[in-house]
Amino acid sequence: MRVVQDDSAGLVVWLAPGTPRLVPLLPGGGDPRSLPLDELFGSPRELARVSWRGPGILMIAATDTPWSVWLFWSESGDFLGWYVNLEETHRREAADTWTCDHELDVWIEPDGVAQLKDEDELVAATGAGRFTSAEAEVIRSRAVLAQQAYAGGHWAFSEVWTHWRPDPEWTVPDI
Template identity: 45%
Template sequence: MWPYGTQILYRYGRDGRAGFVRTGRVIADDGDGLALWIGPGSPQIESVPVDGRPLRDRPVRERFEVERVRERTTWRGPGIVQFAPARGDWSVWWFFTGEGDFEGWYVNLESPRVRWAGGVDSSDRALDVVITPDRVARWKDEDEFAELTGRPGRWPASQAAGIHRTGEELIARAAAGEPPFDGRFTSYRPDPAWQPVSLPGDWDRPHLAGP
């Protein structure tokens, strides 16, 4: 377990290569799960199209065939809390306004995580759920999930129903106010003693998680 305030990486990738890397500080790490603060302006790595045209401006099939390059950027907008359960193929993110008011949850469906000395590795599974503070849920990126299912290096078609079912279970938890949608972190403020984080030199070590 990482002590409170430890700086670690949360990396998404596949085929042994990290494609999106966040830098955060540990809020809690225990039998319940790992909670991180990703502060505004935190350094990160993103995979972006070489031609500079935003992915969302392209047809869905084209988004995953375009040539990309990794570049150093920063977390844009207010900070978030990211929670990954001790067991489970998902994480939940708490979003806030610039004034610090809770804005809602974002459920990210992802592969089971692999820990290493400096952080956590997972692989994104495209399908997400957005949940408002009053617990109204909507699916996000269903078209991308359908497009990627069964592709080489992604989750097989035999897992698609289970991934979708995980999202349904989390929607039900949120509606019932069950953990982690039980009010935790909705008023979170980062420790004022924390210094800005930095991107460590080993951010590009081989990525460990499967699809």
């Protein structure tokens, strides 16, 4: 991804259309989300190189925050909303950043209406031993905190970002 901003507030990166990525797929290339929930968190995975399809995404990982905010636009450039990916607070090591997904997410419409996403996956991940019941409750509480951050005007949800556009001269980065 291309770094847009990297300072004490956090890291902002752009995932351009067509960007190559390494993603975990089922052996043979299948999408893990095609599995029944009771198999989703115990099945083997292989890393595969794929390209991002669809409009680009601006991702914001605020410092010391257990989620990142992803901004989505339509093909025609209309802002669609904020996807709050609940995850470990990003850990920095030199030029790398590390996190771990927590399954539960929050979608916030441009008008501020929020809904939880993938609650069933958090339940399945907890049942598979990926999270304890106590950890799952913390994750659920972070969904509430993320919605409060939006309502409180946290900089990751600033209207400035909804109007942001990538430099048309930028090339698609490689892995």
